[in-house]
Structures are given as C-alpha cells and as structure tokens.
Amino acid sequence: MTPREFNHVGEEALRFEARDKVTGRAAYVHDLELPGMLHAKVLHSPWAHARITAIDASVARDLPGVKAVLTGEELPYLLGLYMVDKPILARGKVRYQGEPVVAVAAVDEATAERALALVRVDYERLPAVLSVDAALAAQTLVHEDIGRLEYIKGAFFPVPGSNIASWHKTIRGDVEGAFAAADYIMASELSLPQVAHAPLETHVAVAKADPCSNRVEIWTSAQSPFAVRNLLAKAFGLSHNEITVRVPFVGGGFGGKAGIHLEPLAVALSRASGGLAVKIRATREEECNQLPCREGLRGRIKTGVSRDGRITAMQVCYDWDGGAYADYSVNIGRAAGYSGAGPYEIANIELHSRTLYTNKVYGTAYRGFGHLETHWVIERHMDMIAQKLNLDPYELRLKNLLREGSLTISGERIAADSGRPDHCLQAVAKEIGWQGYRSQAEREAALKSGKARGKGLAALHKAPAMPSTTATAAVMQLNEDGTVRLMLGAVDMGQGVYTVMAQIAAEVLDLPLHKVKVVAETDTDKNPYDWQTVASKYSFMGGNAVMRCAQDVLRQLKETAARVLRCPVEELAHGGERIYHVHHPDKALSYKQLAVGYGFENGNGIGGPIIGHGRYIAEGLTNLDANGQGLPALDWTYGAHGAEIEVDVETGEIEVIKIASAFDVGKALNPALARSQVIGGVVQGLGSALCEQFIYTPEGRLLNPSFADNKIPTAKDIPGQIVPILIENPQLDGPFGARGVGEHPMISVPSVIANAVYDALGINFFELPLTPERIALAVAKQENQAG
C-alpha cells in the first residue's frame, strides 16, 4: 500500500450542509420572514417593444393594504455589471414582453396582485427586433442611447446607432493567405435558441431600508453578494458601508443569479414603504420571462484545412441573440473572443463576436458562459470537416488540439502544466469503444430496422471569464479549543465549495476535518471579499486563498510558540494539532494552548487570538488589445465527451445509451463532489441538447414560461450510463494542482449528441434542440430524397 499523499485533499468527504438539507432545516431566502414584512408584485409589459404613454396607478395606491407603488419614473437608475443599461422598472419604453413596469408592495401577495390589476398602463406599440438578422439590420433600435451608456471601456465595444451592444474582434496571423493556401474550405452555419436556467428556487430578495439613514439590509438568493453591494452602491450613490447583503443557502444558480436582479427593486419598495421589510419573489413564469436566460446564438464558421487535416485558417462570426439588456452578456461575447475556436491550435483566425440587442428576454451567464453555445458551432463543424475529408473525427481532433507550446487565439502559450485535452479525448474514445464512423451500408441497414445506433465525440475547453484583477480572500479564526472558523466570500449553491475549502484548510493545518467550520452564510458585513461565485474559478482562487490563510495561521501559531519554547520559528513544525520542535518533538504546544494567546504559569500572557487571512488575485492576466490579443485565462480546464445513442427512426426520439465525460481537473480535491458536478452538468447539457428552448410568438411573446411547456430532464430522461473520468495533470499554481470543473460538464454535450446522431443517421443537424420532431422530419426528408 502506498502512503497517502494527503490526509484530506482527495478525500471523498460528504458535504457539510447535507444534513440540514435532508431535514428541511436549511433556510433559503424563500423561507425568510421578518416582522411586518410586505410582499411585492410586479406588473409586466405585455409587449415586446412599446412606448409607455401613460401610467395611472392612483386607484391602486388607495387600495387598503397597499404600502407602496412604484413606476420607472420614480427610479432614475441604470444598473449592470459590464454594460450599465438596465432600469429597475421600465422607463419611457418597454424592451421585452415580461419587463417589469409597475411594482406594488402590500401586506400580502394577494393584495399586491389586486392592486396591480387596478393599474392602467397605455402603450404605443413599436416594431420589435426578434432575430439576429433584424438586430443587425438596425431598422429599429432597442436602445437609442447606446452611445451614452456607461460600460467598461477597453473591454467592450458598443456601436452607437446600431443594436450592437459590443463587437469583439480577435485577429491573428494571415487569414487571407492561409485561406488561399488551404486544400479545402468548409463553411457551416449553426444556431441555438435561448434556454432557461431553471433553478428550483426562483429569484427572491428581501430588503429592509432604514428610514432614518441610507442604510439597507438585503437578503437575497444570489451568487454575488459583493457584486450586488457594489452595483447597488454605485447606482444609488451609497457607501458600501451602508449596504449589508446576506446570502443564506441558494436553491440553484447556474449563472442566472450572478450579477444583480431583484435587489434594487426590493430596496426601492422598502424605502417607499417607510422602511418596512419587503419580499419580492419571482413566480416560475417570472423566472422565465422577467429574469434573464441563456442567450441564443447564430454562428457562421469557415475553415481552411490542409489535405492531412490541419486547420490552417478560421473565420467565425458569432451573433448573440442577447435580448433587451446586455448588462452581463457583453462579457459572454468577449469570452467567445478568446475561447471561441475550441481547444485547438488555429494560427490564422478572424473572429467576430457581436452581442446584439433584441426585444426578447435578456441573456446572462449560464453554466459555461457561452461555451456550450460556441462549442455547438465548433464541435459540429469539426465533425463536418472530418466527413468532407473522409477522416476519423477523433484523429482530426487529436491533430489540431492545443498542446504544450501551442498558442491560443489570443496569443497565450500553453504550458506543460496547463492540462491535456488529448488525454481527455483519448479517455472518452476508449470508454465508448470509438472505432470511427460507421459505414453508409451499416447506417442503411439500421434505418430499415427502425433503430439506428451511433457514437460521437466532442472536445471542450474553458477558462474563467472574469476581469483580469478578479480577487478573493479568506479569514480563519481559532476558537478557544483549537477548532477553526473559516470565513469565505463564496456562495455554496450546491457545488460543495464549503466542504472542499474545509478540506484544504484541514490539510494545511493538519486538523481533523470536523474541526473546521465554514461559516455558512455569506454576509458582506462579516465575510471577506469575493468578486462573485461564478466562472468555475473558486476552487482555484479560493483554494489558493484558503491555503495562504491557513499558512498565515501556522505562522502566527509558531511565532507565539517560539517565544514559549525559546527556540527560533524556523525550528518549529506542525502536526497532530500541535506546534513542536523538529528535533525535540516533545517540546510542543497544542493549537488549543495557543488559540487565543498563551498564558504562562505566573499569569503573563502573550500572543493573542489567532486570526489568519489569505488573499488571492488572478495573477499575470492582462487586458485584450484591439485584436483580441492578451492573457485572459487563469486556468484552462480541458474536457471531452464520448456518447452512444440510439434513434427511433419512426418517432425521432433519441435515447442516450452512454456518455463518458473526462476533464483534466489537475487534482480532484474531492472526487465524489467532482463526479457529482460531472453527472449533474451532463444531464443539464442533455436538456439543451434534446428538449429545452424558449419559443416566441411572431410578436415576441414568450409562449412557454413554465415547466409544463419548457421541459427540463426528469429522472426518466437520463442516459443509461454516465461515466465521469477525472484526469489529474496538476497545474503548478493551482491549490494542490487543482483546476475548476463546475461548469465544464455541460459544455459540448449538445455537440456530442448531434455528432452521434450523424453517425447513426448520416444526417447533420444545425439547430438545437434535437427534438423528436426535428429528427423525424429530417429522416423523412432524407427518405423522400432517396426515394
């Protein structure tokens, strides 16, 4: 038996909060009640695009039980993380069906709803922009004032007089020359619709404003307590010290609860109600058509390929159906600019990524942050190149994958410890028994039998998409008995961050895991700063901060111990909850003896309470220049999926028999929790692949804002088998070598399914989702053409 490398890192520790969650004791903002708390409801725009000509809320204001009625005219604020373009309530015009127009706070929800029914709003309808083509045509503008909006300069590029919220360009190499020299040129166009995040807990916020000062307290189901505080402070002109944001357990986020959402409206209503607490809770319908979704995308790609399958040139245009506000989504467009060619070495590239305003529900981060979308384009296109060149798509990918020394499309050199996409692809190909495409004869025989099987592959990569100076911190305090309280800025919305951070702390301090308590509510007044819990960055950044924090605690313990033991700090070591002399291990003090200061026999005290802190700021990242060149990536996590599916030729239904999914996580800090992320992410990806989409009427009304009409996978829809594979090529600056993997399992799932469908049917699909209807119609069309 080999000795274990670590005591806690790599251990399959059970998540800390699980006991609270199986007993119903875990408290969410949905469950929060405060004395005298009011309930708010919102009136929504019935139109995708319309001018508000009049609002009469006088009758509603007089209804008994109504404490506040607000319209956009009383809220002259704009909010946004990257693009400051989103009003709290519509002002002047509405830009999507579902946009909040009037809000009421009343003694209960029913009274608030009755009040809203008494509000009269007059609209003058405007032509609506409902497609990327309509957005580009710019006959109608969603935001006329695009040139005056505030945004992060240098990172985003809005185009005044258009519907382009940001136009990101990546230009590298000699694209024209490479296309001229290419043996083959392949072009495709692929698209995918908007999709709902569908957390089981809808967005909810409670705010309580102090009537005598500027102070406000907020409880919210959010991924971003510090970003909420920051954006609210900016918009309302408050000091950060005047705002307290508390985030208890969060019932699912997936990116949809990053940034700022219902909090400002709750604050405004509380102020308007004289400081009573106000709760605003989205219904399931509002979760779909008021709160943001994943953007739609149309990708047009053209590649130059050599006879032996080297991709020598690439031209891509990503047009994002971003919806009415680009608050967060311009950064998705930017992320596509440096990762939107997939995990491949492409020397000559011209990439355009345009975040477009449309009169639809607005887009935001959704698990994978644009990568599921861009990989739909890239990984389908790769298979189509293989088909055209009569190559094995596995070999084609291997030939072009990034490797040590490769340059990414933003000019970053891949290092020896950056991870190995080839290992991921090899692992999944082996797991599903990949042997190349089946022959046309095999396909035809299968079609006749009514059940067609196929296999597919797809690769992926993603780095955290975040500002280059993104930072986090951890604080650790020793209790009198030598146990530890660890405070983080991160939010645990189910990914298991508290458990993993406790494992890291216990590892460094050499403590039993149960002696580390992670304080399980993020409170901006008490917890140390973290930018946001997004981007699969916390294991890496928070992990490093917690390591440094624990090292700081050890340093302080040793400083006090050195004085007591009368020896140099350098001769002290730690282990077994003690600080001891390396040569005389019995010369030792326990953590408990040092925790809040050491007391000598004569009564003298030294040291004092041990409080450690650790900081981490993304190191070595740069902005991107005008050609999209620079170092935006803290760590790349590579991955691949292999899938086997069976298509019912008559009904068009796809049964997923098996998916193998491999990720180079560097080091699995908690393999059980990492596998949980993989399994959950793959099934979420299957939703995007097979059934989920927003459907609008021609006028822009969302038709399916419910679980009844917008199906997400149920227990009956899961594949026969999911095989998570964790590959560990450590990254030297990651905590114990680790990289993030929270979002990645979802990326490329639609691609791998469609690639397997091609193998089964010999038909390429260019749009998502792969509904039975879409498959059956394509099969029928192919039969008609053949017949």
Place this chain on the structure above:
Amino acid sequence: MREQPSNTGETGGTDRVRLSCVVNGEKVSALVEPHLTLLSFLRQELKLLGVKEGCGEGECGACTVIMNGNAVNSCLTLALEAEGARILTVEGLSNGGGLSALQEEFVKHDALQCGFCTPGMLMSARALLDRNPDPGTEEIKEAVAGNLCRCTGYYPILEAITAAAKREREGEQR
C-alpha cells in the same frame, strides 16, 4: 394541539372553515380560507418551511408531501382536502434526533446539491418505499419523475433510494 386563525390569502370576506388533520403525528386544528392551498397552510400557518414551492403549478414537485399514504403536490391540493387526513412532511422524516435510513442514504450518495428539491424528492421516495419496499430502478424513476432536480442529474438520487430500500428491507427502522 394548535388552534389559530388563518391570516393568509385573500381577505375578501370568504367564510373560514375549520380544518382538522394530523401533521407529522401532531393533531392540528385551524380556521382556513376555503381556497387556501395545503402548501400555504403548511408553510404559512404551521411554519413547516421544509416544504418548498418551486412553481406553484404542480409541475416541479418541490412541494410534495405525503397525504394518507400518497405523495401529493401540496400546491395543487386545497388545505380543506386534508380534513381528517394524516400528512407527513420532510420535518416528520427523522427518527427522533437521528436521520432515517432514506435521509442518510441521500447524504451518503451526494443525492443533493442545492437542496431545494430535496424535501419533495424525499417525500416521493418515502411514499414509494411505503407501498413497495423493493422497487426496481424503473419504478423509482417513475415515482420521482414528478420531482424536478436541476443539480444532481438524478443518478445519485436513484442510488440513494435503492440503498435505503435495501436497508429497510433488512429490518432497519425507517
């Protein structure tokens, strides 16, 4: 025994009606509006906040409770339909201070992440195991098909229910 007037829902002058039932083994009696849902009754009147609302439309299963042995969406059930009924919620699952086998297996198999669907999922599983102590995978899938989970991908949940069933069959107290 609790007795309290309902202050929930519309105050439109409807006559309140007496509701008597047994919730988690405790007798409950209250005056409720006729249109009050069982979900609102449990959450707002009895403060059983483990019962979650994910959609309020009977589509997600987060509000599932057991009524007279059947798993029901409490958001689609009127409180008055529970007249004389025995109701079990997640709060009633534990054995005294300890977790039941079902709860323990959910923890061991990492059958939850955000935890918001968990109470409803547990109740659907409990109702299944009460009527069928040895369910096959397809039966388990069928039993929880009305409980949406966006985090786990369901596999760990199916494993946890299978493991709990085995322990219960082997004589362990629920």
